[in-house]
Amino acid sequence: MGYNCVVCVKQVPDTKRITGQAMRDDGTVNRAALPAIFNPEDLNALEEALHVRDQHGGTVTVIAMGLPAACDVLRDSLFRGADQAILITDRRAAASDTLATSYILSCAIRKLKPDLVFCGRQAIDGDTAQVGPQLAEKLGYTLVTYLEELTLDGQAACVRRNIGNGFEKVRSRLPALFTVMETANHPRPPALRKALKCKKARAPVEIAKAVEGALGSASAEAKAQETARRIAEMEAKGLLIAQWNLDDIEADLGWCGGAGSPTKVHRIQSIVLAGGDYKEFPPSDRGVAELIGELIQDHTIG
Amino acid sequence: MIEMNRKGEVWVFAEQEAGHLSDVPLELLSKGRELADQLGVPLAAVLLGHKVRPLCATLAKHGADVVYLAEDSVLAQYQTTSYTRVVCDLITAYKPQICLFGATAMGRDLAPTVASAMKCGLTADCTDLQIGEHTDVQTKEHISNLLLQIRPAFGGNIIATIVNPHRWPQMATVREGVMRMSVAEAGRTGKTIAFPVSLAGVDLPTEVLDSQRRPKKVNLKGARIIVTGGAGVGNRDNFRLIWDLANILGGAVGGSRAAVDLGYVDHDHQVGQTGTTVRPALYICCGVSGAVQHRAGMQESAKILAINIDKDAPIFGIAHFGIVGDMNEVIPRMIKTIRSGAGLSDAVKSASKA
Numbered sequence: 001m002g003y004n005c006v007v008c009v010k011q012v013p014d015t016k017r018i019t020g021q022a023m024r025d026d027g028t029v030n031r032a033a034l035p036a037i038f039n040p041e042d043l044n045a046l047e048e049a050l051h052v053r054d055q056h057g058g059t060v061t062v063i064a065m066g067l068p069a070a071c072d073v074l075r076d077s078l079f080r081g082a083d084q085a086i087l088i089t090d091r092r093a094a095a096s097d098t099l100a101t102s103y104i105l106s107c108a109i110r111k112l113k114p115d116l117v118f119c120g121r122q123a124i125d126g127d128t129a130q131v132g133p134q135l136a137e138k139l140g141y142t143l144v145t146y147l148e149e150l151t152l153d154g155q156a157a158c159v160r161r162n163i164g165n166g167f168e169k170v171r172s173r174l175p176a177l178f179t180v181m182e183t184a185n186h187p188r189p190p191a192l193r194k195a196l197k198c199k200k201a202r203a204p205v206e207i208a209k210a211v212e213g214a215l216g217s218a219s220a221e222a223k224a225q226e227t228a229r230r231i232a233e234m235e236a237k238g239l240l241i242a243q244w245n246l247d248d249i250e251a252d253l254g255w256c257g258g259a260g261s262p263t264k265v266h267r268i269q270s271i272v273l274a275g276g277d278y279k280e281f282p283p284s285d286r287g288v289a290e291l292i293g294e295l296i297q298d299h300t301i302g
Numbered sequence: 303m304i305e306m307n308r309k310g311e312v313w314v315f316a317e318q319e320a321g322h323l324s325d326v327p328l329e330l331l332s333k334g335r336e337l338a339d340q341l342g343v344p345l346a347a348v349l350l351g352h353k354v355r356p357l358c359a360t361l362a363k364h365g366a367d368v369v370y371l372a373e374d375s376v377l378a379q380y381q382t383t384s385y386t387r388v389v390c391d392l393i394t395a396y397k398p399q400i401c402l403f404g405a406t407a408m409g410r411d412l413a414p415t416v417a418s419a420m421k422c423g424l425t426a427d428c429t430d431l432q433i434g435e436h437t438d439v440q441t442k443e444h445i446s447n448l449l450l451q452i453r454p455a456f457g458g459n460i461i462a463t464i465v466n467p468h469r470w471p472q473m474a475t476v477r478e479g480v481m482r483m484s485v486a487e488a489g490r491t492g493k494t495i496a497f498p499v500s501l502a503g504v505d506l507p508t509e510v511l512d513s514q515r516r517p518k519k520v521n522l523k524g525a526r527i528i529v530t531g532g533a534g535v536g537n538r539d540n541f542r543l544i545w546d547l548a549n550i551l552g553g554a555v556g557g558s559r560a561a562v563d564l565g566y567v568d569h570d571h572q573v574g575q576t577g578t579t580v581r582p583a584l585y586i587c588c589g590v591s592g593a594v595q596h597r598a599g600m601q602e603s604a605k606i607l608a609i610n611i612d613k614d615a616p617i618f619g620i621a622h623f624g625i626v627g628d629m630n631e632v633i634p635r636m637i638k639t640i641r642s643g644a645g646l647s648d649a650v651k652s653a654s655k656a
Contacts, residue, residue, distance in 0.1 A: 015456055015594065102418060125456055127575065128426035129410050133382075134418035142507040143382050145411045158511070163407040166515035173507040262303070262423030262469035266436050266450060269461045278618070283627025288635040291607070291623060300584045300605050301527065301551055301640075 001154065002058030005049040006114040008105060008135070009042040009062055009077060011070040012125040038073045041120030043187040045180040048150060049118045050081050050188065056152060058115070059083045063108060065093065065101065068205040074241055078198040079190030087203045090245040092257050098126075100260035102134035107249040109139060116157075117141060117177040129179070136177035144170060147178040203241035204231050303422045303469040308447070310399030310471070311368065312338040315389070315412070316349040316361055317404050319380070319515070323357055325483060325523075326404030328364050330476060332484030333431055334402055335365040340433045341447060344368055346398070350388055352378035355494075362492030364484045369492055370396070374499040379510050380408050384501055386415045392497060393420060398471050400449050402431070405475035413475050423466035424473040425451035429480050436465045443467075449474065454598055479523050479579040520554060520570045522578045527553030527586070530573055530600075533560035534589020534610060535629065541566040543633045544588060550640050556580070556600075558590045574599035588629040592617025609633070 013034040049060045062077040064070040065088040074085035088108055096104065109117060117139070122129035129145075136143035148167070149160035161168045162181050202210075204227070211227045218226075234240040246256055254260060279294075281287040295301045314334045316327040327347065338345035346368040347361040358369040372388045389412065393401065401416075403409040405427045417424035430452040437444045449472040451464040466472040522528060529551065531544040541561070548555045557567035559574055573580055575595040585603035590596060592608070592615055600606070601620055608621035609629045618624045625632050 013456075097423065098414070099418060099421065099423065126426075127455075128414075130414040130417075130424060130426055133411060133414040137386075137415045137418035143411070143415065144508065145382075146407060163515075165517070166513070168510060168514075169512040171509045171511055176507075262421070262466050263425060263464050264436070264438070264467060266434075266463040266465045268463075277622060278624060279622065280624045280626065283625050283632050283635075285635055285639075287625065288632060289639050291625065292636060292639045294623070295584065295605075295607075298605075 002056055003052055003115040003152065004058050004112070005052055005060045005116045005118060006109055006112055007042070007046045007049045007060060007062045007077070007082070007118045008120075008131070009046065009064050009073050010039040010120075010123050011036050011064065011066055011073045012039045012123050013037075015124050036069065036072065038076055039120055039123045039125075041122060041180060041182050042073075043120075044182050044184050045118035045120045045178075046077055046080060046082065047185045047187040048147065048178070048180050049116070051185065052116065052150070052152065053081075061086065061112060061114070063088060063105065065089070065104060065108075068203065068209070071203050071206055071241055074203075075198060075201055076190060078201055079195040080188055081191065081194065084242070085201070086242040086244060087205070088244050088249070089203075089205060090256075092246055092253060095258040095261060096256060097261035097263045098128055098130040098134055099262060100256050102131050102138055103255045103260060104246065104249070104251055105131070105135050106138035107246075107251040108244060109135070111249060115175050117175075119177065119179050121146060121179045121181050132177060132179035139175075139177065142172045142174070142176040143179075144172050144176055145179045147180045148184050150178065150184075198239065200234075200237075201239040201241050202234055203243045205243060206241075207231055207234065303420055304393065304397045304471060306468065306470050307397040307399055309343060310397050311344045311346045312341065312400045313398040313402065313471075314345070314347050314366070315401065315403045315409065316347040316357065316369070317406060317408055318349065318351050318354055318357060319408075321351070321354055321357070323360060324404065324406065324478075326406060326409070326476070326478045327361070329478070329481040329483050330402045330404065331361065331365040333476070333481045334400075335484065337400060337431060337433055337449070338367075341399070343399070346370060346396075348372075348389065348392060348401075350377045350385055352376075358492070358494045360486070363486040363488065363490050365487075365490075366492050369494045370497050371494055372497045372499050374501060376501045376504075376506070377499065379513070380412075381506055381508055381510070382411055382415055383506050383508065384504065385412050386419060387501065387504065388497075388499055389416050390419050391500065393471060395497075401471045401473045403473070403475045405477040409475050413473060417473050420471070422469045422471055422473060423464075424475070425453060425464045425466075426475050428453045428474045428476050429461075431474060431476070436467060438467065448472070454594075477579055479581075520568075522554050522556060522571070522573065522580050525554035525580070525582050527551045527584045528556045528573070528580055528582045528600075528603075529553050529586045529588070530556035530558060530590055531561050531566060531588050532558035532590030532596075533564060534591065534612075535561060535566055536589070538566050540630060543629065546637055547586065547588075547633050550637055551584075551586075553582075553584075553586075556585075556587075558587075558593075558596050560591075560593075561589075587617055587621075588633065590617055591615045592620065 119132035314330040344367040347366040403413040529548040556573040581602040
């Protein structure tokens with residue numbers, strides 16, 4: 001039997017590669033200078049779902065919530081073998097914390113009624129690891145975190161969980177939501193044939209923007225017509241990335257965005273990377289001796 | 303969610319496995335004690351498990367005024383569904399104002415599930431907790447005595463302070479090793495309240511088939527000196543130098559995530575956001591570039607010495623002492639200097655004359 005799988009993916013700033021260029025003179029990080037990437041553990045989640053489809057059949061649908069730019073990770077998912085991509089984008093979803101985000105995702109996933117949901121364990125921009133568990137709770141799916149190995153036998157999943165100081169094997173009823181560790185697998189690279197086919201895949205919001213650029217001076221009506229024509233054309237070719245807003249997924253606005261988020265930011269401080277009392281020693285014998293001498297003098301060693 | 307309850311207690315989830323408390327709840331009790339005293343409310347521990355009553359006395363010695371004890375054979379092993387149900391029942395019954403969990407494998411599974419079920423806020427991996435006031439930017443509403451939840455975000459490049467003004471309890475997780483461990487007071491006792499567990503007929507959707515845990519081989523948290531190697535060490539043979547330097551200094555060996563991934567050293571040695579958080583008297587990092595995830599786990603060290611061949615490595619930005627050079631040459635020089643302890647003062651003298 002096949003399993004219908006949904007994978008939640010996120011586009012994140014590459015916080016791991018903060019180099020000189022991304023640092024301002026005052027020592028704070030220039031977030032705009034960071035490249036946007038596929039959240040690493042979401043790639044492992046996608047690979048796990050693709051593997052299930054390879055073994056048992058079924059479908060893999062990828063969902064990203066965010067700005068239209070998140071279409072990049074959706075296209076990347078199509079290149080790697082996902083069957084369908086869905087963008088959830090809505091201004092009213094802005095400022096959602098993990099609780100509101102998991103609520104919005106649950107509304108979308110409820111429409112798809114998958115057997116299995118896969119999330120990366122955590123995203124590198126927030127590192128909270130909260131959306132997966134909260135999404136499972138909202139969907140009423142069995143939660144299995146820290147997945148490293150998955151086997152399926154009809155109505156149940158057998159999962160090896162990496163719990164840091166060891167592992168645990170659990171048997172879980174379906175439908176279930178798994179949060180996937182980076183140690184679970186090696187994500188397959190994009191396939192050339194799929195990339196050539198799907199590189200033109202677009203979401204309606206991207207198509208409308210392209211039309212705006214091409215027919216800037218035309219009437220609004222002409223632009224709307226052209227956008228509709230192109231969307232129909234893409235759909236016919238199977239290259240349309242589905243796009244849902246909060247109305248499409250019948251979300252209660254009271255639980256979305258800022259209104260649906262119990263946590264509020266009180267203050268943000270940038271970390272300033274400027275050592276106050278930095279002292280450098282040359283790598284010579286004398287430099288090393290001076291350094292050791294200093295450490296002994298202030299009783300740090302010795 | 304529960305309504306704001308100014309008389310509500312401060313709660314600490316007392317994580318235990320097979321009847322053994324981990325360090326985190328004892329660390330949380332020391333911070334919880336501070337918060338509870340500031341708010342003028344009792345501090346309580348929440349203990350779930352099977353035959354774990356003896357742990358109540360330990361929790362009281364470490365600062366808990368009250369221990370809520372939920373015992374049942376179903377709770378012998380942690381499972382999301384059963385633990386969530388009992389913790390939510392407890393919160394609904396006693397309306398605490400603050401609930402703290404360790405940011406452990408268990409805590410990071412349980413706390414978000416509880417927060418989702420209670421529809422309240424949760425802040426992950428806090429590095430500090432304070433009581434303070436908050437004014438809403440839009441409504442200008444001013445609220446005092448809120449839990450200020452302080453955490454690094456954005457890969458550790460910013461520090462965010464988060465509040466949960468209205469939808470209580472105010473929930474947070476705290477990483478192991480971040481708060482100082484409370485000291486046990488021999489004569490201190492507390493009240494134990496046995497909470498009836500209503501899990502009869504609950505069909506758990508998961509079943510634990512096998513569970514294997516190994517104790518950590520390395521005690522990084524307790525080390526006064528830590529010598530850490532990163533990807534810049536180059537290979538497993540060179541990593542021997544890290545061990546040599548640590549041995550001569552009587553310190554422990556750490557590894558950056560990159561060094562662990564490259565197989566230079568075992569995962570138990572990993573320092574950083576996904577490893578152990580440390581605060582030794584001296585932290586020596588060799589060939590560690592200083593990625594934010596690493597810095598998050600060691601920047602509280604009293605003294606940081608960085609040895610790196612790249613003068614632009616971010617690690618120098620937080621170091622107190624630095625040597626720009628090849629660690630394969632620098633470390634043997636350091637070992638030689640430390641060994642020849644007698645000649646040391648001469649070396650320093652002649653160096654300072656120059």
